[in-house]
Amino acid sequence: MSMEPVDRPQSGSAPAPPVTGSPDRVLVSVGMAAVVAVVLWAWLGEESFDSASSTSLAWVLSNFGWLFVVAADVFLVLCLVIAFSRFGRIRLGEDDSEPEFGNLAWVAMMFSAGMGIGLMFYGVGEPLTHYLAPPPASGVRPESGAAARTALEYSFFHWTLTPWAIYGIVGLALAYAVFRKGRGNRLSAAFVPLIGARRAESWQGRAIDLLAVFATVFGTATSLGLGALQVAEGLDLTVGVSVSQATELIIIAALSAAFVLSAFSGLHRGIKWLSTLNIVLVAAVMVFVFLFGPTVYVLDTIPASVGGYLQNLLPMATRTGAFSDHAWLGAWTIFYWAWWLSWAPFVGTFIARISHGRTIREFLVGVLLVPSGATVVWFCVMGGTALRLESTGQADLAGAMEDGVEASLFAMLDALPIGTVTSFIAMILVMTYFITSADSASLVMGSLTSRGALHPPSWLVVAWGVLMAAVAAVLLVVGGLDSLQTATILVALPFVVVMLLLCWALLRELRQDPAAGPGRHHALHGLQDVVRTMVGDVVAERDRARHHRLRRAAKARRDSDDGA
Template structure:
């Protein structure tokens, strides 16, 4: 997935109170982080056989022993988001109690929408539904290329791309926004662990280790996205311009787009990147509307409610499925890979959505994060993926051959079945390339911030170095093993970060419980209710006693009057 931290006509909120003023890098953290990433790159490049053997065996071990952990953790994040949003904690404001939202609702929603569009949706928007339609998930029991397979394909696409990933981002973003805007601790992930570590340890090496794990996760998660982008651009050039999609062409694409990123970072053209991001949204929306109007429009409209209903109905079975009774290999290639990918993007996307949400209540924040990008993703998959399913099932186009060549080819095969397919294919390639540049730019800024003590404006040289390293990781992993290597590296690096995210939930809940902005706890509310009942009962008893006393006095007065007469 690709998220652009500059997708807005306004600058993001300024630094929260207490944020570090210096943008000097943490040289120890930079040195260790870069040395480790360079070591992995060199090992994969020079000793590709040993790297492949170790990574393959490690992946098998992780899936056999910790696949359940990814599944359970993803469920925890989704449930926790809903519990926090609709509990008393939802009243807490991300800022001071009287803080107002930094952005209006329309601008905030627009930025949320932009966060949901990226390389991932371009790569998998057609490829995933079509792949599941032709080869349904083993646990579904659906037969290939049947209506049941089409329904299952859309349900699993929603499962992998809507509520659960945005719950992962929501927890990370909430923790960062709460620590930064509510507590004024700065812009590092480690700042959210102060309730457990204490301020001194969070600023010391324990906190640095947390930030370092966040950097590793972001490097390999972003490298996966960049690798997918290179694969898709190379496939598009092969289809539209007869330029063979080889490893050499993929490496040239990565080098050219990385050079564009370096120029933008050194020249300070973040406003230009912002306009690129806006252009991305416009082009993506235009491409989707084009497919919707010239494709099977009625079928797409039918698909939206049917697929959403099926997804919600089967969410619990899909969310609780592990390798115990289903195919380990399929889970590793799809669900667990996705959960690892979203976890690796959590520091990046979390930083973005936290920065634009100053002044919101927690309830507004979580509901917006869960529903707005998920809604946009549902529409994208129904239009792009639904069109491909319709074409394949009716025989209007044969897309099965494209899927055999990889998910990256399916988008162009679907566009080729519509009018002016060459033009729309070039538009799709431009979209992927600009997403590549803006993703590298934004992710590098986040890593620069994490390794500069939370500085909002890290040095340009540091940002560029992280960007170049990300591109190098993407290039080397593509050369070593293509998409499989990208997926393997993402899962392996995300494993320790699962533990970080689960502990983050604990730290966040511990701090929210003590926040006076949440109002009284339930037991306090029950005590208050009991006091109210006591008061009401006491008042009723007192009123009854007073009334009885008045009646007795009135009767006595009448008796005295009768005696006198």
């Protein structure tokens, strides 16, 4: 690693990050060409692509599943350590800066970008799946009370603290580099403490940004593909449009056109307004299900499942394929960690972009706890309702799952009053999440490929968005959900190493920030002063005691002489 001097943050001010910038032609050309090449291979050479991806996936899961598990644990522990350490007082910007967005808008945009589509897709489907076929390591009987508890615990494990810790590390590193140090809004800017400023602008930095672009394209394409599958299922149930590949492709094209309009409206209008609308609609659907579903059962599940999740977090977080079902881990936990890692450049960069002016402690606590808390409530209300309906025989949700996980949400809503209306609202939600996810990811890729500009050229943002939608469409056509998952895991593997190095770079830079207060070196000096004072007091007290003894001895001799 380079030992070049690193620019240090100043206590009162920070250089301004670039607001606009011209595209990096090399990065744009190489990135787009590589993505197009993969898309053409998947489209024209379907059999060879499927064979190569399946073989590669098996090799990755067999040899590097442990790496995904260990890395995810490292990110969670590091987020907690930084948040509650002396580094938490550092502000992401100048020392007197204020947050750019209010708390509601900040949380809404963070949540919409982070996992909105995924929660709509898996919020009912994952608890039901684990209830019908529990994780092998749990040892519980299918369709039992223990299976229902385990289903919610694993849903929390896959969707709450750990994924948001992955996002939080990337977001913190980038927000610090951009707003505290005044560098460009791209991943390579956070690696300056390791490779130096010159190399961050050279091919080494471009290689890091290119990996981030790749991870973002395929990670977001997975989410867009899931959204298209669910919208198609919703159209089938609400208006009778049959599910087919043609329908899914039309949905992707229509929603991509809507994303283009949102992209041209900018961050403070399109993404902000749609994200706030998403929060309102999600809250409305969740409150409706809570009130008209098994309300008391849902209230019971929240403390019981949260307690079980916290109790079993360590065993779940350290489980690899060594002593349990390797195939199950690959299909669920490893896939999720890979998915979150592939989304990390996109979500982390976007969260960094909207977090100017917040302290590190406020940033990490908000990123970890607010979305995680909302996700817990979502799974307990939506997933808990589905579990109750299935276990009591009020609805045949297991039968609906035969058509795919995407059908579970609409089957659950159909079992409640005005199911058609709520299913239509849920379908609208998936569409708006599709648009905000594509919009946010395209903005991030535009920033990564235009030298970290906070407001990249609109044509570049749109170009990346259209290319991302094309990846989702082709992967859906050639392999459906399995193809999307495979691409996500394969792209995420090299990015695990990048993320671990990012942690090192972040800690190295935070230790040099004067706003963090005295570090270990200063603390040791203070301890030495205390020890010296204590030793001095002891020595002085010993001298005083010796002086008193001598005076008493002298007085005793005088008294003895006088008596004689």
